[in-house]
Amino acid sequence: MEKKSLNKFLISKKFDTFFNELTNVFRFLGLYFKETFTSPFEWKETVNQCFNVGYKSLSLVTLTGFIIGIVFTKQSRPSLSTFGASSWLPSLISIAIVRALAPLVTSLIAAGKVGSNIGAELGSMKVTEQIDAMEVSATNPFKFLVVTRITATTLMMPILVLYTGLMGMLGAFINIHQNELTSFTAFIKNAFSTISFLDIYSSLFKALCYGFTIGVAGCYQGYTAQNGTQGVGKAANATVVIAMFLIFIEEMLIVQVVNAIR
Amino acid sequence: MKPTETPVIELKNLKKSFGDLAVLEGIDLTLFKGENLAVLGKSGSGKSVLIKIISGLLKPDSGLVKVLGEEVNKITPKELQILRLKIGFSFQNSALYDSMTVRENLAFPLIRTRPEITKKEIDMAIDKVLEDVGLSNTINQMPSELSGGQKKRIGIARTVILNPEIMLYDEPTSGLDPITCLDINDLILQVQQEYQTTSIIITHDLTCAKMTANRVTMISEGKFLKTGSFEELFAMDNQDIRSFYNYNFTHEK
Numbered sequence: 316m317e318k319k320s321l322n323k324f325l326i327s328k329k330f331d332t333f334f335n336e337l338t339n340v341f342r343f344l345g346l347y348f349k350e351t352f353t354s355p356f357e358w359k360e361t362v363n364q365c366f367n368v369g370y371k372s373l374s375l376v377t378l379t380g381f382i383i384g385i386v387f388t389k390q391s392r393p394s395l396s397t398f399g400a401s402s403w404l405p406s407l408i409s410i411a412i413v414r415a416l417a418p419l420v421t422s423l424i425a426a427g428k429v430g431s432n433i434g435a436e437l438g439s440m441k442v443t444e445q446i447d448a449m450e451v452s453a454t455n456p457f458k459f460l461v462v463t464r465i466t467a468t469t470l471m472m473p474i475l476v477l478y479t480g481l482m483g484m485l486g487a488f489i490n491i492h493q494n495e496l497t498s499f500t501a502f503i504k505n506a507f508s509t510i511s512f513l514d515i516y517s518s519l520f521k522a523l524c525y526g527f528t529i530g531v532a533g534c535y536q537g538y539t540a541q542n543g544t545q546g547v548g549k550a551a552n553a554t555v556v557i558a559m560f561l562i563f564i565e566e567m568l569i570v571q572v573v574n575a576i577r
Numbered sequence: 578m579k580p581t582e583t584p585v586i587e588l589k590n591l592k593k594s595f596g597d598l599a600v601l602e603g604i605d606l607t608l609f610k611g612e613n614l615a616v617l618g619k620s621g622s623g624k625s626v627l628i629k630i631i632s633g634l635l636k637p638d639s640g641l642v643k644v645l646g647e648e649v650n651k652i653t654p655k656e657l658q659i660l661r662l663k664i665g666f667s668f669q670n671s672a673l674y675d676s677m678t679v680r681e682n683l684a685f686p687l688i689r690t691r692p693e694i695t696k697k698e699i700d701m702a703i704d705k706v707l708e709d710v711g712l713s714n715t716i717n718q719m720p721s722e723l724s725g726g727q728k729k730r731i732g733i734a735r736t737v738i739l740n741p742e743i744m745l746y747d748e749p750t751s752g753l754d755p756i757t758c759l760d761i762n763d764l765i766l767q768v769q770q771e772y773q774t775t776s777i778i779i780t781h782d783l784t785c786a787k788m789t790a791n792r793v794t795m796i797s798e799g800k801f802l803k804t805g806s807f808e809e810l811f812a813m814d815n816q817d818i819r820s821f822y823n824y825n826f827t828h829e830k
């Protein structure tokens with residue numbers, strides 16, 4: 316009888332499961348930091364995963380970065396030329412790309428591509444007992460699967476963001492070169508006249524945060540997947556939704572902080 | 578084969594429940610070196626849960642779990658990892674790593690547990706174990722390209738490749754044709770005789786139990802009914818045992 320009443324919900328079922336989940340996420344994070352900084356380290360597998368993350372998103376971010384550069388230039392031109400200021404096009408574009416577009420677009424793509432992949436992969440390993448199998452063959456599955464993936468997404472995201480930014484600038488340059496006949500050196504000079512190191516650092520910092528978010532969301536959802544194959548789909552889906560949502564929240568917070576510093 | 582004095586696996590009053598569902602309600606077992614125990618029981622009676630507790634994958638609610646003299650649920654994760662090198666676990670659904678070929682699946686436990694092992698030694702171990710399960714031709718295939726029975730055999734191969742002292746087989750012959758069943762039974766016996774392993778074999782297949790085990794038991798309502806030889810168990814006047822026996826030997830055969 317007494318045991319029954321203990322099982323009753325504190326507030327309501329939804330709230331309770333939400334806070335339960337939140338506690339579990341923090342435990343998961345705690346375990347990540349503990350396992351990341353204690354030996355043995357899975358260097359080889361981490362490098363593998365880094366390669367995986369980069370390789371998987373490369374073609375997609377190349378294309379998107381390039382197209383965003385072109386489209387954004389095209390769309391901004393009319394409003395600038397109304398003021399006869401189309402020579403400022405490169406600096407406008409570079410600010411937009413470096414400060415906002417590159418980190419945001421890259422991480423949203425990575426959330427869809429890499430995040431869902433991690434969620435589905437770990438989810439299916441979980442529900443088919445492959446994670447248990449790893450554990451009984453004396454391998455720490457948390458270290459081998461989770462730590463390597465979260466570390467990989469965190470480290471690779473800044474690189475991908477830089478790369479997307481360069482692709483975007485390339486797209487912008489090609490469009491501006493065709494229309495305004497601006498030379499490469501003039502473009503670079505104008506483009507970099509307005510961005511500061513703070514802009515670049517803050518973008519790289521954002522990238523680290525977003526990469527970490529994607530890794531944690533995917534690994535947590537996958538590692539805690541339940542209920543057979545249905546759970547795998549749910550894990551992949553929840554990863555993308557949660558990662559994207561958190562990325563926007565983080566973007567808002569980081570922008571506030573950076574603007575205060577500026 | 579005469580059992581030595583210290584038990585390899587010792588369970589005392591082992592209990593485990595999931596929420597309101599009591600699965601194991603007081604399991605006692607003492608298993609000595611070189612013994613093969615077959616565990617029978619209805620689907621959902623907690624057979625898989627039992628061996629997961631023995632290998633430390635699940636924590637019991639209460640009771641003693643002693644494997645090779647160590648209390649599985651009390652030792653540190655590091656110690657548990659070392660203990661696990663001596664325990665082989667063959668999963669009910671094989672649990673092969675999807676993303677790896679058969680060769681990589683078999684090499685994985687070797688590389689992970691013996692970092693100093695050479696490529697040649699790995700190849701030799703893989704060739705031998707694949708020959709034992711009769712699947713040498715699948716070495717470069719992915720698990721998704723194998724049939725259910727082939728997966729099962731590779732799963733067993735992945736377990737025996739480490740020469741563990743204890744083997745836990747979760748339904749090694751379910752879903753296999755009768756001929757392959759016999760091969761697997763032979764393999765289990767061969768492993769036991771070659772390496773003097775102690776095994777727990779979960780099965781629904783009485784032929785398998787009869788062939789491979791020197792003791793047989795049955796889980797019913799969270800407890801072992803009795804452990805004894807095959808004949809002893811089935812001489813018992815118990816409804817569960819009778820129906821199990823009748824089902825196996827009148828419906829299937």
Ligand SMILES: Nc1ncnc2c1ncn2[C@@H]1O[C@H](COP(=O)(O)OP(=O)(O)OP(=O)(O)O)[C@@H](O)[C@H]1O
Binds near residue numbers: 618623625626
């Ligand atoms: N991780 C878990 N969480 C909740 N319940 C579980 C868990 N694992 C097992 N159970 C429950 O415990 C009971 C026993 O499960 P178990 O897998 O041991 O059955 P089994 O005897 O192996 O059956 P089968 O012959 O079908 O494999 C089942 O009712 C199952 O629902």
Ligand SMILES: [Mg+2]
Binds near residue numbers: 624625626669747
């Ligand atoms: Mg089972």
